[in-house]
Each structure stands twice: as C-alpha cells, then as structure tokens.
Amino acid sequence: MRFETLSVFPEVFAPYLDASIMGRAQRQGILEFEAYDLRDWTHDRHRTVDDAPFGGGQGMLMKPGPIFEAVRDISGRGGGRPHVVFFSPCGTRYDEGVAERLSHLDRVLLVCGRYEGMDERAYTLADETLSLGDYVLTGGELAALVVIDSVVRLLPGALGDDMSARDESFSDGLLEYAQYTRPADYDGLRVPEVLLSGDHERVREWRRQSAIRRTAAWRPDLLEGAGLTPQEWELARSVIEERRGGVDHGEE
Template sequence: MIFNVLTIFPDMFEGILRNSILKRAIERDLIKVNLVNIRDYSKDRHKKTDDYPYGGGYGMVMMVQPIYDAINAVKSSKDMPVFYMGPKGKKFDQKKAVEISRYDEIILLCGHYEGIDERAYSVIDEEISMGDFIMTGGEIAAMAVIDSVSRLIHGVLPQDESFMDESFYNGLLEYPQYTRPENFNGMEVPKVLLSGNHAEIAKWRRQKSLELTLNLRPDLLDKKYLTKQDIDYLMQIGYSDI
C-alpha cells in the first residue's frame, strides 16, 4: 500500500518511519510512504503556503493553490482518495482504518495553522479527525493513520491474528496480557493461561474482553458483535441493557 503524505513539515515523519514495525514493512515493500512537501508547489517566490484570511481574524490559512497543485500532481492519471487531517471530519476509528486498508494508494493531506482555504475541499474526498481536541497540525494525525492502517496490511505483523485480537478490532477492548515471571510481588498470572487448554484460554480471554468493555467502554457493546454466549455471560455479570 502507498501512502502519499502532503505536508509542509516532511521531516516530522522521519522518526516513525525509521523504527519498529513500519521500518520493517517499508524494507519489505509491504508499504511505501511518499513525503510530498507542499511548499514545492507554491508559486510564491518565497515558497509561502499560507496567508491572512479574508475578513480578518486570528492566525493564517493555508492557501488553495499549493494544495490544489500538489494533490493533482500526485494523483496525475491515477485514481486515489484524498483524506484531509482536519478538525471537522468524522472521528477516526478501527472501522475507518479497515476501510482505508483496502485501498492500494491514498493521499493524506496535513493541514496547519488555522486550517485550509475552503476551495481546497474541491479536491478532497473526506476529512478525518483524531478527536475533539486541538492539534497544531495534521502531521501527528497522519502518522496515526499510517501506523493504524499499516498494521492491517497482510504481512506487516508476524501473524494476522495479532491485530484481530486487539482492542476495537472486534468491537471489544482487548483482554489482559501477561508474560514472565509467573509471580511478581505476589501478583500471579491467571492459572488458566498456564494450563495449555486452548479452548479454556480462548473462553477466558473473551470473557475478560467483555468485562473490560463493560466496565471501561460500555458504549462499544453492540449486539451485532456479540454471540449468544457473550450475551449470557454479560447477563451473568449484571449487564441487562441488551
């Protein structure tokens, strides 16, 4: 999968792309990240990409021309969606990550300053928000999207099951995890995890996921993701709103 990132601060991405899972995915040609400097498309002699807003107001606004030309240059004759990292979009979640992972190539536009000229939306397909908080720019949001989506690309993780068990993938929070030692300061690993009984381990993990979701994020409990056994167990532990 190819991520084309349009930004005025391409150097911000160097750290995340040179470490851990993303680095290995790039080396194995499972993903590719093209960093495109929007300034390269500015027609201003000083390579400006922002200006004061018409009508007055605080801060600067990213100009339409550099954004428009940068997007069209990357797209050329290829058809790919353009996602703008901005505050007015729908909140990014695992469902959106799965949806994006099905594309072969996308464009991620990083906003900055007080936003973008409204006319730039003419070449944008969708706006994505990280949540109800303010960020300086869209770079960190784009990094989050790249990281989240890349984990869903076949071969990026050692086993596809790795992401299938993670929080939010199946509509529930992930079950607790343990590793060595078996006993740390009197805190022991649950015996079932040491039993070797894979059916009982799977049952325990599912029940713990249900408990955690009920206690921490009950808003995630959706009947379409629950089995009859799940519902029976939730009823046993006191949840009746199903």
C-alpha cells in the same frame, strides 16, 4: 500499498516510518511512502503557503492555490489516482473500521493542515475528511502518522504474523483481553490460573470473557456492535452495575 503525505514539514515522517514495523514494511515492499513539501507548489520567493483570513480573526489560513496545484500534480504522477484524505474536526471519526477500509486501497494521499486550518475551498479536493477525536493538534502530521501506522499493520505480512492484528482491541468490536507474562507471581500479584493450565479451550473462553469485562468496564459504548450472546450480555451488564456501585472489577 502506497502512502503519500502533503505537508509543510515533510521531514517529520521519516524518523518514525523508517523504524520498527513501518521500516520493515518498507524494506519488504509492503509499504511505499513519499512525503511531499507543499512549498514546492508556491510561486513566490518566500514560498508562502498561508495568508490572513477574510473577515479578520486570529491566526493564518493555508492558501488554496498551493494545495490545489499539489494535489492535482501528485494525483497525475502514475500508479492510479490516490484516495485523497484531509483532516478536520468536521470529519468522520477515525476508528478501526476506517483503518480496515483504507487498508484495501492501493494508494492514499494524506493532506496535512497547519496554522488555523485551510481555506474551505481546498476540502473540495478530498475524497473523505477524517477526525482523530475531539481535540486539536498543531498540524496534521501526527494524524497522518496515526493513520499510516494503523493501516499498515493490517496489511498481510506487516506484523510478520497475519493473525496478530486480528486479535487485538476493536478487531471484534471489543477491547483486547488482559495479557500477562513471566513471572507468574510478581509482588503478590498472580497471573490467572487458567492461563497456566495449558487448556487452550479454557484459555480461549477466559480471553473472550476478559474482553467483555474490560469493554463493559471501560468502553460500554462498544458493546452494541460486538455481537454478544444473551449470556455475554448478562456478564457485561453485571460488570456495568458493579462499576456503577463503585466496585473495582478486576480479572478473575
């Protein structure tokens, strides 16, 4: 899969994407990445990419010209036209389902805004516009890194174990179950006995219930789409009621 970014700060991507899992994915040919500098498509000696907004107001807006030229030029550079993604508070909320969908594409171009945002006409270039959440960042570079990381880890071979990404939070509509490692007893806090039993079926059942408990306690909004059985719904409702009563529901 090929990811490309268009930004006024292309140098911020390499330190993260060259390390750890993302770096290994590139070395193995699972991920191709290129960062483009938007200023390469300007035509004045100051390489200007922003200007004051019509109608007044604080801050500066990114000009449409360099963005249009850059996206059109990059799109024509071979490898098939990229799926063009912009970022905006007006965009679709980014979640694991969107990451999964993007992971099936061959080429994605992420356009990163800065300053007070972009001239509205630039958004006509987008195949889709995404929002990471109800907060504001100083630029789209962090959003782009989040998308790249969350998508690449879904690609076959990226994690070294193709099942790893399918057994985590949101993969089945639930938060991930609680996990523990050695020692079995730390400062009086013990690992649930079932995890020490060696009984794989009991462990599987415990993990499913743990995921339901954690989701009901922390993200009950996810339960509707999790495909729970009537018995699992009963468990979830009991956790929600206990939380409303002020009970701290730990793992059993």
